[in-house]
Amino acid sequence: MPRVIKHPEIRREDILDHAQALFLTQGYDRASLNDVIASAGISKGAFYHYFPSKEALLEALADRFARQALAGIQGILDDPGLDPLGRLNSLLSQSRQAKIETAAEAWALFETMFRPENLVLFHRINLAANASFSPLLVRIxxxxxxxxTFRTFDPEGVADIVMQFGLATHDVVAKAIAGGSDADMEVAIEVLEKRVRLYEIALDRILGLLDGSIRIGEPGYIRAVMTARRKADKAG
Incomplete structure (x- = not known):
């Protein structure tokens, strides 16, 4: 069979598609790089041309999830009917909806990063994902x-604080996953719901807004995201 020549970007996306399918069906830990290479029908040299390691492959998947979550965001940024507060809340709302819609797949891919030994990987994946989101926050x-509308002397610093919210919840999520029981999950959901309310108040104060102006969460959002994987496993 002659080797199929593909544009580098198409080849890269093709590798990611095969990796994502394998990670979802076999799990990140059980699917090896050789499995990905065989599934994609490429040589090891070709694979390493795009991704230096398995961790880099997972980071690229995280970045793709982030870009997919922000697809269509240009309409929010350019909507003349939205003031900056409305634009910010619309951006956060779209991000929430995307996370709900992709939660089951995201958990299957990224649950491994909440293990204690993978803390560095967790931070690397967050950096990859946040690189897509932070510039939009700064612009708004x-x-x-x-x-x-907002009163702050450091827009970049505010965006960085928003990005840190996700990092700050790592231990809560990791503990729930390690415990594995429904009770552990309920405790985590309760803690995260309170934490989100706290972050909303903090962001209101940082931006000089009235309490209740910013909506990071919504009723049922945390529960929908946190329980998506279990619901999918039971349904399967």
């Missing part, structure tokens, strides 16, 4: 500062 916050 700057617009709000310019028109007086």
């Amino acid at each position: 916050i700057r617009q709000g500062v310019e028109d007086g």
